[in-house]
Amino acid sequence: MISLATETERTLFFDFLPLALGEIRGFKTRFHLYTVPGQVFYDASRKLILKGVDGIVFVADSQIERMEANIESIENLRLNLAEQGYNLDTVPLIIQYNKRDLPNIVPAEEMRKALNTRNVPDFEAVASEGTGVFDTLKAIAKLVIMQLKKGQEG
Ligand SMILES: Nc1nc2c(ncn2[C@@H]2O[C@H](COP(=O)(O)OP(=O)(O)OP(=O)(O)O)[C@@H](O)[C@H]2O)c(=O)[nH]1
Ligand SMILES: [Mg+2]
Secondary structure (H helix, E strand, O other): OEEEEOOOOOEEEEEEEEEEEEEEOOEEEEEEEEEOOOOOOOHHHHHHHHOOOOOEEEEEEOEHHHHHHHHHHHHHHHHHHHHOOOOOOOOOEEEEEEOOOOOOEOOHHHHHHHHOOOOOOEEEOEHHHOEOHHHHHHHHHHHHHHHHHHHHHO
């Protein structure tokens, strides 16, 4: 993974992880995973990184006090996507409810109502322990491949 972070490990521009996932029906597959900075003022970076996006994992912080920030963040994602000609209602999307290990969390069902209005596949996770991370990755990879297949047939 290539990472550029501040002293307190906040992402400055993006993290980048290239992943070879073997062959799918004779085609070598290579995924490029990028993370965007979560802090509100890195808007320009987020926009740039969204250029050419094939699929998105939206990671929400499950803590009650982060719920407002989650909603603000998904609205920001919608705007930034729209500026690049993408639509949050149609782009391959997975939602992850992270930090499920903490005591002060919003029930998953409530998070779903607030953030997953499109009813896309979603996962509970404890990223710091690896729980739910691979499920999330597999799900977005599957959606992206399905989308590419559709494009080929269409
Ligand atoms: N308790 C708990 N802490 C977590 C979990 N996932 C991440 N963290 C912690 O949350 C903090 C932020 O994690 P990061 O991975 O830096 O978050 P980020 O989304 O990359 O944040 P930015 O790069 O600043 O936008 C770190 O201290 C992590 O250890 C989790 O599932 N449970
Ligand atoms: Mg980060």
